[in-house]
Amino acid sequence: AAEYDGSALITINSDASSSVVWYDEAGVVLGSAEDVSGEYLIEGLYGGSFYVEVTSDEIACGSMTKSFSISQPSQPDLNFVSNTYPSCSEPNAGSITATITEDDWTVTVIQDGVEVDSFDMYGSEILVEELSEGEYEIVASNACGNSHILVDLHNHFSITADFEGPSFIDLNNVPSAAYINTSDGSFDQSVWEIDGLFIESADLGTWTFSEPGEYEIRLNIANLACYDSHEMTVTVVGEALELEEVVPEEEDQFNAWFANDHIWLSGFADSGKAMQMQIFGQDGRLVLDEQRFTSSEQSSLAISNWSAGIYTIRITIEGKEVMTKSVVIAE
Structure with a gap:
């Protein structure tokens, strides 16, 4: 009971009419009822000790008194x-x-x-x-x-497999693309499946497609308790360009990377050679096609207004492809 919502059920083993009076432990009358037979429910009680007196002609001494208690609950802990x-x-x-x-x-x-x-x-x-x-x-x-x-109750072993990369490749533009692991959670193993091959690596890196068609790329990740995978269908169209690949001189170490809102180029042994720089977006579309000259020093291209994503850079010198590299432009 709390406040005055306690109750007590009185059972009278007689069909004769009885009168019922109930008191608190100090003997103060709290209520009464007449013509009671069988059962009677006393309501409106608070926590404490009580007495009930039943009076009937069938009771040997005329009346009978019983005591009872109502528990008063406290706030739970x-x-x-x-x-x-x-x-x-x-x-x-x-x-x-x-x-x-x-x-x-x-x-x-x-x-x-x-x-x-x-x-x-x-x-x-x-x-x-x-x-x-x-x-x-x-x-x-x-x-x-x-x-x-x-x-x-969050599962701290839970992992979600995911990766980024283009789902459309035009071989007439650039046959290569980078696929970067962006999975959530802590995983110990990551295995890529592509074109019938299994590659155990955090990132697939730059993958070159040789023929048109549809390719399934699947990333599988796991730890001691959980496993998850993510798939992507890559549509490849066009015909691969058959460019003669230039074997760099020993001192040539072509490289490209993103930093400080610029794409940086380095590794050209000679300066002043005409080169064509093409940059393709994640969807394989050409976003930049520019004629430049090589420089033995680092050179850069400002891209402060470009959206984040994976871009593929292709450099050709005198009609010969010398570098294809993917870079990630962060937000």
Whole structure:
């Protein structure tokens, strides 16, 4: 009972009419009823000790008095005991165990701010099972108030496979593209599948397509507890350009990279040679086609207004391809 919402059921083993009077422990009359037979429910009681007197012609001494008590609950005190986490193989295997000071209460389960369950229980231990990944609030309440605990049941082994790279390649522009691993979570192994090959590497790196068609690229990642994969279909069109590849001189070390809103070029042994620089976006479309001259010093191209992504740079000198390289432009 809390305030005046307690009750007591009186059973009279007689069909004869009786009168019923109930008192508090100080003997103050709280209420009465006439012509009672069988059962009678006394309501509006608070926590404490009471007496009920039943008067009937069938009672040997004329009346009978019985005492009873109504428990006054207190505000519950909920305490966390333990939990188990869901896993990749058992996504609903999470559980939360807690103890509580009161014996009669209502449990409400809230997952990520949304109520997902509510039930009445009796006892001093709460066990909530079959929980999936998330942030939980367990609330135990009775008429006097409530108590709650917060439990994080996120699966810390959870991983999500993902990668970035173009899904369209035009061989007439550039036959190569870079595929970068952007997976979430902590994983120990990453294996790429492409064109019948298995490549164990964090990033696939630059991949050159030789024939038109559709290619399936699949990234598989795993740790001790979880596994995930991500697939992409790459459509390749056109015909590969048959450019004579220039074998660099020993001192040539062609390179390209992104830094400080510029694409930088280096590694040309000689200066003043006419070269063509083409840059392709993630979709394989040509975004820049520019005639420049080689420089034995570092040179750069300002790209401060370009969107983030993976770009492929192709350099040809005197009609011969000398470098194809992918660079990542960060946000």
